[in-house]
């Protein structure tokens with residue numbers, strides 16, 4: 023659906039590229055995660071893909087046609103949320119939504135949408151009085167106003183409490199279920215680990231790895247079995263390779279003779295894999 | 309379906325209203341009414357053109373500067389960039405909304421004058437003058453705001469520019485510059501040109517080429533400023549100010 027090839031980008035009046043030749047495809051109907059530490063180039067990439075930053079090098083095509091050939095009708099099809107939630111603060115939530123709705127040919131049902139994010143009761147409040155979480159939720163409403171076929175979400179979970187983050191992730195999932203395609207960025211792995219069909223690791227404007235979270239875990243994860251058991255009032259921890267575990271005598275004997283406390287496979291988190299692949303920590307030091 | 313441009317203009321006007329800009333205009337008209345009440349008959353004749361001139365030029369620039377300033381603090385332009393709206397619609401809606409607002413405040417002031425004292429004014433010509441000069445100064449103000457860090461700096465720059473523009477006019481007025489050619493050269497100053505066409509709406513004005521040159525200046529100047537500056541530079545400006 024979206025295809026990015028050999029993309030380079032340099033901000034005006036800067037002497038260094040911040041995107042250094044990245045390539046990836048987003049397939050129709052998938053949730054594609056763009057993961058990397060702050061400053062990696064995630065927002066820049068999104069802004070190029072949504073035709074805000076123009077002087078890029080490389081090719082980007084949408085449904086087989088270069089995005090530079092699209093006019094402003096391009097935006098009838100996509101929904102965008104920026105890193106910062108942005109609204110007219112002196113207007114109510116409903117006024118904000120209604121203003122933007124009139125700019126599109128296609129409109130979603132806003133009552134359903136605003137109820138879904140729990141903002142319907144506050145629709146007549148000034149957005150300036152909204153909490154950050156409410157502004158982020160309103161941002162999502164706006165991104166979905168025109169019933170887009172593709173969503174671009176820049177760090178949508180950033181600053182959301184777990185309850186709101188759950189609502190948001192469920193909505194993204196529903197959007198996909200209805201056939202939508204999603205590009206989503208984050209610097210917090212755990213946030214979108216379960217959500218994404220595929221993820222790209224981006225560091226210093228370069229993509230280090232692209233695959234499904236599951237494949238990445240198989241490829242880089244430690245395949246092991248860890249068990250803990252009680253012995254002389256101590257907890258002992260042992261680890262065995264997962265391959266051929268059924269024939270592992272020592273492991274089997276422990277299972278039969280000891281008082282087992284815990285037993286689990288060595289799940290490596292996406293975050294561990296990110297560090298392993300890129301050699302870079304995800305969280306910014308700020 | 310209402311045209312997008314109308315939606316945008318109404319949105320701009322609605323926002324001007326929320327920022328109390330309309331209330332300020334009403335207050336200004338009220339203040340003029342009070343001043344008028346105590347004013348000498350002799351001064352009245354030149355006061356109205358002067359007030360309207362300030363309204364169409366300085367206020368036009370300041371209001372658009374204020375609007376873009378509010379917009380900058382809210383970074384709302386970036387969200388408009390990702391809707392199907394064309395840049396031309398965005399720029400035009402701002403210019404038109406600003407002209408409408410200025411006409412509103414000018415009308416209030418004119419009404420106050422007509423109501424309190426008798427003034428002889430050609431309404432058709434005054435609106436032609438107000439629309440064309442407000443358009444010029446609004447578009448000029450918009451271009452200026454593309455390069456301003458903040459509103460205060462912009463205000464200072466406007467003061468400096470107006471002052472510099474006023475020097476030759478003042479020198480001419482006080483007889484330092486005497487050649488009749490200055491009559492026309494001074495029209496390069498857009499404030500002077502605006503004054504010329506505003507004066508044209510009042511009785512007793514003598515029509516010369518100056519009037520038509522000034523009118524053409526405001527209209528053609530507006531179009532050129534829009535076409536070659538305000539519109540092409542808009543994307544860069546919008547992207548720069550949306551950059552988080």
Ligand SMILES: Nc1ncnc2c1ncn2[C@@H]1O[C@H](COP(=O)(O)OP(=O)(O)O)[C@@H](O)[C@H]1O
Nearest residue numbers: 033036040059060061062063064065066067551
């Ligand atoms: N407007 C800008 N001008 C110049 N450099 C910028 C601008 N915006 C971002 N950058 C630089 O580009 C790099 C990538 O930034 P960004 O795409 O925002 O990263 P991320 O979204 O992954 O945190 C950073 O080094 C940042 O400093």
Ligand SMILES: [Mg+2]
Nearest residue numbers: 064065066105
């Ligand atoms: Mg970012």
